[in-house]
Amino acid sequence: MKQWISAQDGLNNIRLVDAPEPERLRDGEVLVRIHCVALNFRDTEVCMGHYNHHKTLDQGAPIVPCSDMCGTIEKLGPGNDDYGLKEGDRVMAIFNQTHLKGQITEKDMSSGLGFPSSGVLAQYRVFPAYGLVKVPDHLADDEAATLPIAAVTAWMAINTFQPIGQPLTGKDKVVLLQGTGGVSISGLQIAKALGLTAIVTSSSDAKLDRARQLGADYTINYKTTPEWQDKVLELTGGKGADVVFETGGAETLAKSFACVAYGGLISSIGYLSGKEDALPGPRINTNVLALRRNVTLKGMLNGPKERFEEMLGLYESKQIHPVVDRAFEFEQAKEALGYLAGGSHFGKVVVEVVQSDL
Ligand SMILES: NC(=O)c1ccc[n+]([C@@H]2O[C@H](COP(=O)([O-])OP(=O)(O)OC[C@H]3O[C@@H](n4cnc5c(N)ncnc54)[C@H](OP(=O)(O)O)[C@@H]3O)[C@@H](O)[C@H]2O)c1
Incomplete structure (x- = not known):
């Protein structure tokens, strides 16, 4: 599979590389095929090595950037019965993967996708089942990908x-x-x-x-x-x-x-x-x-999974469609990050890892 890597040394230096496709899933793990990734200001900061205001997080290592994605479940590992997920479900990842309820803690910060945890600008990624939320039917993949951080x-x-x-x-x-x-x-x-x-x-x-x-x-x-x-x-x-x-x-x-x-x-x-x-x-x-x-x-430090799900209730009942300003192809991720950093967008910028079927 392919994924983008940043050494946190500049937007122009991110590289598209080959990586082994995840094979064996452990207890509670889920393999997701990523369809769309939405970009956040933070992703540009991480790639430029400027994301330095959380003093508890180590900087500098090469990392797969970006946190917000929509994809489909390709494979469920063992021990996933509690989460109501099945193969083929469309899912989004929550930003701080262990922040499920209430007040965020320092431990949760270390589970942040796209820094310090490996991110989602890749064709596949393994997530813990608890770190995923099902996508409401009315949302297209690119729209759903915009929700975890911004919304x-x-x-x-x-x-x-x-x-x-x-x-x-x-x-x-x-x-x-x-x-x-x-x-x-x-x-x-x-x-x-x-x-x-x-x-x-x-x-x-x-x-x-x-x-x-x-x-x-x-x-x-x-x-x-x-x-x-x-x-x-x-x-x-x-x-x-x-x-x-x-x-x-x-x-x-x-x-x-x-x-x-x-x-x-x-x-x-x-x-x-x-x-x-x-x-x-x-x-x-x-x-x-x-x-x-x-x-x-x-x-504000984003929000827990329980509040993400509460918010989705409003998106469903009011049929809200997030505003996608522009979509870029996977191979154009560098241009997409540059476009976001330029600030001419309105709403969200996305990268389409695979074309949506919707
Ligand atoms: N704490 C958290 O959990 C959290 C979560 C998400 C984002 N953030 C932070 O929140 C900020 C916004 O994130 P974002 O993803 O929405 O960024 P974004 O999409 O890149 O927003 C860029 C827009 O912000 C506006 N802007 C720039 N300078 C401004 C200024 N001096 N006064 C008012 N507006 C200004 C511009 O809008 P106009 O072109 O319309 O002027 C610009 O297009 C970033 O600093 C990001 O790191 C924090």
Whole structure:
């Protein structure tokens, strides 16, 4: 079989190599033939050797990149009776393979696919049965592949403090989505399916048009309106956003604190504008920003399998189809990662390992 390998030394240096096809399955293992892989910002960081903010994870070894896939079960090993899986089932892999319930732990972090565990940019991979989730029938392979990181993180960004089975609902609840990448557009689709009010920011008016077509109630161009936090307050009658998708990081966090509602939630997801503050000199500390509007800043690390399955209930009942911006062939994985890193996409970018039958 073929697989891509990265020595974590640059996007242009990833290599397509031959690897032995997995033969003997141990107890609880499942062989999956991979159909589609969806790319995440993290995958570009891993390939460039920049994924270094989790201090507990060792870096540097050659690795099969990427974590999000949809495939079919080719073969079930012994001892798989508890999981309701059979050969031919379409499945997705959960990102941190051992994170099945509740709070993530350091041990779960070491099971993250595509770093530090071997990833899915390959024709076949063996998974533990517990690390797989069945694909809802209405989703095509490329759509399903987009869910494990982007959509589950978006689901948690909105519902982390909600009990399972009781997601946030109501038009009076406002969600602010930064940018139009994979997490934000998944968040927009989820927010609208839950009946929430959605505000989307983007650097591009054309992308904001697309966001409105997906149901965004308000849109703001953060390039032409650099003080977009004031606009969020204006649009919400001074109240602010109940939930903020903080994907920007260095250039956005202080503004998120300025436009979150009293008692609201800033879900700290990413760092697209940088991991380190560029501003020199003294500035208001995060503890003061948090208390000023009585808010919660909650770090997000994807979500457990139980919440992935909860989210799939909404995708099925509302027949949500994730937004696939562009699909690349398996041999073009390098170009696909470069395209994602370029940031011109809207929603998700996928690599088709085999052509879907759907
Ligand atoms: N914590 C977690 O569990 C978790 C899970 C998934 C992702 N993440 C992180 O979350 C971030 C987003 O991931 P993703 O997969 O959605 O990335 P992505 O698809 O690559 O998103 C790229 C988009 O983000 C927007 N963007 C770039 N700079 C921005 C800025 N300064 N302010 C607002 N938006 C900006 C741009 O949208 P426009 O072109 O519309 O401006 C860009 O197209 C990344 O940092 C990623 O590492 C974290």
